[in-house]
Structure formats: C-alpha cells, structure tokens
Amino acid sequence: MNLLQLSWRNLIHHPLASSLSLILFALGIGLVSLLFLLQSQLQNNFEKNLASVDLVVGAKGSPLQLILSSMYHIDAPTGNVSLGEARPFLNPKHPLIEKAIPLSLGDSYQGYRIVGTDQNILGLYGAEIGAGKTWEYHFEAVIGATVAADPNLKLTLGSTFKGGHGLVKDVDLEHTEAEAFEVVGILKPTGTVIDQLILTTTQSFWLVHAHEEHEATSEEEQAIDSTETLSHHDSHDHEEHDHKVTPKPLLEEEDENEITALLLKFKSKMSFQSLNMLRGINENTDLQAASPAIEINRLFDLMSSGEEALRILAFVIVFVSGLSIFISLFSSLRERKYELALMRVMGASRTTLLMLIVLEGLLLAFVGYLIGIALSHGGMQLIAGFMQDKYRYSFTGLTFLKEEVWLFAGALLIGLIAAILPAVQAARTDISDTLVQQ
Amino acid sequence: MLKTSELSYAYSKEKHLTFPDIICQQGEHCLILGQSGSxxxxxxxxxxxxxxxxxxxxxxxxxxxxxLSGAALDRFRGRNIGIIFQQPHFVKSLDVEANLAIAQKLAGERVNKTKIVTLLEKLQIGHKLKQKTYQLSVGEQQRVAIARALVNQPLLILADEPTSALDDQNAEKVVNLLKEQAQAANAILMIVTHDTRLKNQFDKTYRIVTSPIYSILKYCL
Known part of the structure; x- marks a missing residue:
C-alpha cells in the first residue's frame, strides 16, 4: 500500500465526483489532440501532393477549385479548354516551361477518378510501375496502388472496366457503349494522390465522349435513314480496331479537342516568372492560371480561423475541467478531514498528505489524458474511414505526434495546479482539534 | 516508561491548564479521570x-x-504511540486489512500481512479482513481501531473515552480487552475518561481538577 495506490483508491471511492472531472478533462484533451492530428495530416496530405507543380492552367472559374480538382482530385473541374488554347504551353520549345502535363478529368470508375494524361505525370509524383507496363495505346489503363488494393474492385492486370461520367459512383452514368478500359499496369504505392487515380491516354477520353455523341447522332439518323446508319456502324467498327495504334502526340491533334487542365513545371524556380505568367494568362487569355502554393496557403488561412475557434473551445474545456478537479478535491477534503488527521496520527507528515492530494490531481489528469488520447485517435480513425470513402485520401488515427507529448506535460501541469491548493489545505489539517472531541 | 513533568497548557491568559505529573512503567495500566472541560x-x-x-x-x-521536529515527531508517534479515539475513524476507501497496512506503512514499518491477520484473529474479527470499515458494526469498528493501535507494537496505548457510550457489561469487556492486549504487547495502557465506573480497575489513577482561573491538580490513588 503506497501513496499512489492510496490516492487511486480514494479516487475510485468517489466514482461520480471523479468521473465528472475525468470526462471534462478527457474531452478537452481529446479535442486539442484531434485538432493536432487533423491539422498535421491535412497539411501533410496537401504538401506531399504539391509535387513541385508551379502553375496550373485550366478553364476560368475559382482558382482554388482548379487546384483542388486538378492537383488533389477533390472537387469538380472548372470546365474544359480547347487544345488550340492550350497548345502554346505544350510546345517543348517554350522558353520557361520545363514540363507541361495535360489532364483530362470528369470520368470515374467506382469513385476512383480516371485521368487522361501523358507519362510525365509519373515523374511528377515519383511513381513507378510495380507490375505490368505503362499505358501506351488507347483504352489502356494504369491504376494506382490504392485502386489496385480496393477489394470491391478486384482490378488486376488484364481486368477490364467501363468508366462512368461524373465523379461519383452511379451506374446510370456508365459509358455502356464505349469501349472498356484494360488494366495494363499497376503503380507502386507512393503515398501521394496518384495512388488513387486511374491513368490513361488523353485521346481515350476523347474517344469515350466522341462515342456518346456518336450514339446520340446515330439514333437520330436511324430514324431518317436506316441504310446510312448501317454504313455508319461499319465505319464505327472500323474505328474501334484502330484503337491499338500509338496515339499521336497532343501537339499534332486537332484544335477543337478539349483537355481539362495543364500542370506546369518551370525551368527556373524564380517565383516572379510564375507570377508574371499567372497574371499574363489571367488577364490576356480565356484561360485561368492558379498557383498551388498560393491557393493552398489561402485554404489553410480559411481553415485556421475555424481551427482557432475550436482550439479556444478546447482550452476552455480543459480549463473548466481543471477547475472541476480543483473543486472535487477541495470538497472531498471536508469529508476526509478525519482520515487525513488520522493519517497524521499514524505517522504521516504534512508533506505526505500534500503529496497524497497532489498525486490524486496528477492521477486524474493522467487518466483523463489517456482517455482523451484514446477518444481523439478513435475519432480520427472514424474520420479517416469517412475521408477514405468520400475523397480517397488516406488519414489515420494510429500515428502519434510529438505535440501529444507536450500535451501530456500540459495535462500533468493542469492536474498539479488544480491539486496544489487542496493539497496545502490538507497538509494544514489540525489533528488535535479534528480527532479529539472537546 | 512514560514520565511527564510540570505540564501546562495556556489557551489564553485566563485559561491556563496545569496537569499532574505522571509516571507509568511498561505494562502498567493507568487511568486519567476528569470532568468535561477539565x-x-x-x-x-x-x-x-x-x-x-x-x-x-x-x-x-x-x-x-x-x-523532536515535526516530521520526526509524526514518525515517532506512528511507531510508538497507539491511539484509540472515541469515534473510530478509518481511511474510508480502504478495507480493514489495508487500514492496518497503511498504519504500518505510515509509521515507516514494513507491511506485515501475517501480523495483521494474527492480530485481527486475536480480536475475533479475522473474517472481516476484506470488508470496508463502514460496513462493520460499531463494536467491530472499535476492535479494528484497537487492532490498528496495536499493529506497530507501541510503547504506549492511549484510549480516549473508550467506554463512555457503552453499558456496564460492554464497558467491562472493552476494558478487559484493552488490558489484555496491552499486557500481551507489554505496553503502557493509558485511558483518558470521565467514566468513573473504571476508577477501581487500574494500577494508577490520576485526576484532573480545574478551577475557573487556573487548575489545581489533585492526586488520588
């Protein structure tokens, strides 16, 4: 029976009074820790996907939306731009641009986005082919590691699937008449957004949608002239066989074809070039340019005010719980004055009683901290599941941050401060007047 | 041996108490008699x-x-003086055994379970070892309090009004129990009471008598 055990017994002897302080404390600590976890993982997810892209060019609209849709693959794209408008950026002889990666977006398969692009995108995210080969011909697809690992999809090398229009799971929007994609390669996990993408050629995208228009027109035509429709179908079949040819470079494609966005990487890292080009594009063309760094900072600024409010709330809860520990210890002294005096009679010094009450405060804080951390990590795990379902981003409740060590020290400090006055009061217990009745 | 000399205590100038000198040998049973307020x-x-x-x-x-300085006096008291209060108080969150164990621990002794069990059995409450103290009857509580006073084998057992609330028969029993246990431990038993029923049962009896201004001590055998 040491002092720690005794203080523990004292706490569980008054489960109601102790548990109120405990719940409050755990809620406060849990909220603070959850905010730490969310912030660090959001920041981490956003930053590792910046992928040294200097500028994103796409259709006019919200610059943040352009960044979110074409770099983070959340949110809808702002619209499409014609290849004619985008062509200057694709020119390999452009004096400033080192790499321009075209993106065609808007289709998905079971919630995973299909991206029509070229192979430069692999270098951008440091992705490597883990199995199979890269996409070369139309309707060949390479899937990211997360897509490959999804047990609901069961996609492996050689599997075929049909994309759907839009970015949510919806069977009605499936391109039933279009040719199916064939999985020819699987990427190694990179921890970036590319893990959750399905990559194919830009032209495959055009073909899927051209097909749809074809169908619509062919139905109209069928009503007018059946023979013509028949011949049309012949030529159509012929076209499908042509898919197994190496696609032309985008530069040689027709002007009216559309892409969704371009990811630009500059030759030099001078930021004024990027800013100049950004202003130039936005003022002089029908395109929109947005800088990922600027937009993501803006997004963090927006979030930080909400986060600040939550953090203040969390600290208020922690403060109130500290107060509650103080009150519950202090009021327990009145009831326990006999046993405290008794302990003095049995040989305990004033310091021993002081330590006993301090230990009770620390113990409450310690257990409260453990519960709080369990709550926040459990909560984070729930949020992670939700994020995974909705955005395909990986969050986890199973990592621990060094901030949580500081939080632990802070929790103990609060327990100590809350206990110090009651402890001094306990040490002052007057034994002679308390135990011996006059 | 317990020896006091020329003890006095002043609450204020008007209320100044003086006490008889006491000498008790190990194993002796002494009584201090006094009226309320004496x-x-x-x-x-x-x-x-x-x-x-x-x-x-x-x-x-x-x-x-x-x-002795503060903490040393606390330690000395824990080890050498066993006190039985009029109201038995315990550490409520602990069971009977742990209440005795903590008395050993706080006195700086090693916790000795066999000693606790033997002592409780000698007082016929061995079966209450794992019960919370507030679940016991008043008589059982008094026995646990006696056991706690004895657990460190003190030189001196001080009992404050152990019989005042009891009828003759039970008062007799408790006094005999205390005498027995003190005898067994070769401790000085000192009972402080106003209960005059006890006055002829002790080796020595001291009386505290007060006057309004200052106390005059008298010495009776």
Missing part, C-alpha cells in the same frame, strides 16, 4: 504529541517528545 482532552493531545505544551516535558522511554 482539560482531559488537552492532556490526551499532549500525551499523543499532537499539541506542544506551554511548559513541561513528556518522556517516553528514552525520547523526549517535544525535542
């Missing part, structure tokens, strides 16, 4: 080292009580 409680507090006297000294075996 200073009997103060005497008990002084003997237990819970209050410091204005004048005089108390010596238990080779130790002069008030030459």
């Amino acid at each position: 200073g009997k409680t103060t005497m008990l507090n002084l003997l237990a080292g819970l209050r410091t006297p204005s004048t005089g000294s108390i010596q238990l075996k080779d130790t002069s009580l008030f030459q």
Whole structure:
C-alpha cells in the first residue's frame, strides 16, 4: 500500500465526483489532440501532393477549385479548354516551361477518378510501375496502388472496366457503349494522390465522349435513314480496331479537342516568372492560371480561423475541467478531514498528505489524458474511414505526434495546479482539534 | 516508561491548564479521570504529541517528545504511540486489512500481512479482513481501531473515552480487552475518561481538577 495506490483508491471511492472531472478533462484533451492530428495530416496530405507543380492552367472559374480538382482530385473541374488554347504551353520549345502535363478529368470508375494524361505525370509524383507496363495505346489503363488494393474492385492486370461520367459512383452514368478500359499496369504505392487515380491516354477520353455523341447522332439518323446508319456502324467498327495504334502526340491533334487542365513545371524556380505568367494568362487569355502554393496557403488561412475557434473551445474545456478537479478535491477534503488527521496520527507528515492530494490531481489528469488520447485517435480513425470513402485520401488515427507529448506535460501541469491548493489545505489539517472531541 | 513533568497548557491568559505529573512503567495500566472541560482532552493531545505544551516535558522511554521536529515527531508517534479515539475513524476507501497496512506503512514499518491477520484473529474479527470499515458494526469498528493501535507494537496505548457510550457489561469487556492486549504487547495502557465506573480497575489513577482561573491538580490513588 503506497501513496499512489492510496490516492487511486480514494479516487475510485468517489466514482461520480471523479468521473465528472475525468470526462471534462478527457474531452478537452481529446479535442486539442484531434485538432493536432487533423491539422498535421491535412497539411501533410496537401504538401506531399504539391509535387513541385508551379502553375496550373485550366478553364476560368475559382482558382482554388482548379487546384483542388486538378492537383488533389477533390472537387469538380472548372470546365474544359480547347487544345488550340492550350497548345502554346505544350510546345517543348517554350522558353520557361520545363514540363507541361495535360489532364483530362470528369470520368470515374467506382469513385476512383480516371485521368487522361501523358507519362510525365509519373515523374511528377515519383511513381513507378510495380507490375505490368505503362499505358501506351488507347483504352489502356494504369491504376494506382490504392485502386489496385480496393477489394470491391478486384482490378488486376488484364481486368477490364467501363468508366462512368461524373465523379461519383452511379451506374446510370456508365459509358455502356464505349469501349472498356484494360488494366495494363499497376503503380507502386507512393503515398501521394496518384495512388488513387486511374491513368490513361488523353485521346481515350476523347474517344469515350466522341462515342456518346456518336450514339446520340446515330439514333437520330436511324430514324431518317436506316441504310446510312448501317454504313455508319461499319465505319464505327472500323474505328474501334484502330484503337491499338500509338496515339499521336497532343501537339499534332486537332484544335477543337478539349483537355481539362495543364500542370506546369518551370525551368527556373524564380517565383516572379510564375507570377508574371499567372497574371499574363489571367488577364490576356480565356484561360485561368492558379498557383498551388498560393491557393493552398489561402485554404489553410480559411481553415485556421475555424481551427482557432475550436482550439479556444478546447482550452476552455480543459480549463473548466481543471477547475472541476480543483473543486472535487477541495470538497472531498471536508469529508476526509478525519482520515487525513488520522493519517497524521499514524505517522504521516504534512508533506505526505500534500503529496497524497497532489498525486490524486496528477492521477486524474493522467487518466483523463489517456482517455482523451484514446477518444481523439478513435475519432480520427472514424474520420479517416469517412475521408477514405468520400475523397480517397488516406488519414489515420494510429500515428502519434510529438505535440501529444507536450500535451501530456500540459495535462500533468493542469492536474498539479488544480491539486496544489487542496493539497496545502490538507497538509494544514489540525489533528488535535479534528480527532479529539472537546 | 512514560514520565511527564510540570505540564501546562495556556489557551489564553485566563485559561491556563496545569496537569499532574505522571509516571507509568511498561505494562502498567493507568487511568486519567476528569470532568468535561477539565482539560482531559488537552492532556490526551499532549500525551499523543499532537499539541506542544506551554511548559513541561513528556518522556517516553528514552525520547523526549517535544525535542523532536515535526516530521520526526509524526514518525515517532506512528511507531510508538497507539491511539484509540472515541469515534473510530478509518481511511474510508480502504478495507480493514489495508487500514492496518497503511498504519504500518505510515509509521515507516514494513507491511506485515501475517501480523495483521494474527492480530485481527486475536480480536475475533479475522473474517472481516476484506470488508470496508463502514460496513462493520460499531463494536467491530472499535476492535479494528484497537487492532490498528496495536499493529506497530507501541510503547504506549492511549484510549480516549473508550467506554463512555457503552453499558456496564460492554464497558467491562472493552476494558478487559484493552488490558489484555496491552499486557500481551507489554505496553503502557493509558485511558483518558470521565467514566468513573473504571476508577477501581487500574494500577494508577490520576485526576484532573480545574478551577475557573487556573487548575489545581489533585492526586488520588
């Protein structure tokens, strides 16, 4: 029976009074820790996907939306731009641009986005082919590691699937008449957004949608002239066989074809070039340019005010719980004055009683901290599941941050401060007047 | 051996208490009799080292009580003086066994379970070992309090009004129990009471008598 055990017994002897302080404390600590976890993982997810892209060019609209849709693959794209408008950026002889990666977006398969692009995108995210080969011909697809690992999809090398229009799971929007994609390669996990993408050629995208228009027109035509429709179908079949040819470079494609966005990487890292080009594009063309760094900072600024409010709330809860520990210890002294005096009679010094009450405060804080951390990590795990379902981003409740060590020290400090006055009061217990009745 | 000399305690200029000199050998059973308000409680507090006297000294075996500093006095009291209070108080969150164990621990002794069990069995409450103290009857609580006072084999057992609330028969029983246990431990038994039923059953009886201005001590055998 040491002092720690005794203080523990004292706490569980008054489960109601102790548990109120405990719940409050755990809620406060849990909220603070959850905010730490969310912030660090959001920041981490956003930053590792910046992928040294200097500028994103796409259709006019919200610059943040352009960044979110074409770099983070959340949110809808702002619209499409014609290849004619985008062509200057694709020119390999452009004096400033080192790499321009075209993106065609808007289709998905079971919630995973299909991206029509070229192979430069692999270098951008440091992705490597883990199995199979890269996409070369139309309707060949390479899937990211997360897509490959999804047990609901069961996609492996050689599997075929049909994309759907839009970015949510919806069977009605499936391109039933279009040719199916064939999985020819699987990427190694990179921890970036590319893990959750399905990559194919830009032209495959055009073909899927051209097909749809074809169908619509062919139905109209069928009503007018059946023979013509028949011949049309012949030529159509012929076209499908042509898919197994190496696609032309985008530069040689027709002007009216559309892409969704371009990811630009500059030759030099001078930021004024990027800013100049950004202003130039936005003022002089029908395109929109947005800088990922600027937009993501803006997004963090927006979030930080909400986060600040939550953090203040969390600290208020922690403060109130500290107060509650103080009150519950202090009021327990009145009831326990006999046993405290008794302990003095049995040989305990004033310091021993002081330590006993301090230990009770620390113990409450310690257990409260453990519960709080369990709550926040459990909560984070729930949020992670939700994020995974909705955005395909990986969050986890199973990592621990060094901030949580500081939080632990802070929790103990609060327990100590809350206990110090009651402890001094306990040490002052007057034994002679308390135990011996006059 | 317990020896006090010229003890006095001043609450204020008007209320100045003086106490009889006491000498008790190991194994002797002594009674301190006094009416309510006579200073009997103060005497008990002084003997237990819970209050410091204005004048005089108390010596238990080779130790002069008030030459010890605060924490050392606490430790000495825990180890050498077993006190049985009128109201039995316990550490509520602990069971009977742990209440005795903590008395050993706080006195700086090693926790000795066999000793606790033997003691409780001798007092016929061995079967209450794992019960919370507030679940016991008043009589059982008093026995646990006696066991706790004895657990460190003290030199001096101080009992504050152990019989005042009891009928003749039970008072007799408790006194005999205390005598028995003190005898077995070769401790000095000192009962402080106003219960005159006890006056002929002890080796020595001291009386505390007070006058309004200052107490006159009388000495009766």
